[in-house]
Amino acid sequence: MESLAERGWHATTMLEVAERAGVSRGAAQHHFPTRESLVVAAVEQLGEEQITELRLRADELPPGRARTPAVAEMLLDLYTGVKFRAALNLWVAASHDAGLREVLVPLQARVGREAHRVAVELLGADESRPGVREAVQATLDLARGLGLANLLTDDAPRRAQVVRQWAHMLDAAL
Template sequence: MPTRIPQEERTRQMRRRLLEATVDSLVELGWSGTTTTVVSQRAGVSRGAQLHHFPTKHDLVVAAVEFITERRRSQMDAVLADLPVEGRTRAVLEALSAQFISPVFFAALELWVAARTDESLRAEVDDLERRIGRETHAHAVTLLGIDESRGRNRQLVQATLDLVRGLGLAATLSDDSMRRTAILDAWAITLDHELER
């Protein structure tokens, strides 16, 4: 006789499928094409079950972006263990850049654009983005192995994050990998020269 999966685990799996389907839909269909009906169909979940956990599209999308961001955070923690000693700065830039050319960034971008003209969504997105921004900044400081209170380290980290975010925006329209590589190579040299270790 097969072992029955506990209800709590089935609920957790269903929520994960809904959140992953939401991100996939945002990336493929954009904000306007992502509906709760589309998401529930993609996730293989009944519409009633989806509405029980996420009553509105806003709830679903914000939860999905947060869920995937947490997954990326775990991946960033794993990167820390694998950073080389030689060429560390360039490796850190590659890891940070990867965050901004990933499906989660493209999904978040759809959320930002929608929030620009939707005040109720903007309030939710502002809180989420502030928190994610602080966490990403802290990760960058840790990955670079610096004390951000020294010299211009804090400003250089923020400039780095602004740079990789901008490169991520460029990647939404075309394959910009050659230019991105050249820019990150140059910025790594700048950081190695300017950061106070």
């Protein structure tokens, strides 16, 4: 993931990954015969780590009216780090590479559904009410857009203002 984020899919060879992991190329290839299999395993672990982290932080969330802004901040900061950079490099590479796309599309769908489920849970959102499901989806789409805006420059000060406004809008929609 670090190699993907720092150097991109093109430079993320098995040799590069083995060196970063401090193992031989042979040992890496014994566990992961192809780059694709390595990347699937990495994205799955990354997705699980993200969900675990969200659940852990959920225990610290304030109750009542203060909850929505706190969750909005958590969710909208979700895609601003190394994990998002790594995933972004994979998505863009997959848009030129049918083999990579084939493994990534179902994986991305699964990780996306899981992120949605956790977001609903954290927000205490009632998806049977009209528009609520789409408002939660919009939150995660917005989070990915904010991740993009943070790719080349530090967008944190502007993002904080967008997050504050979004929390109001989301609270009203929920």
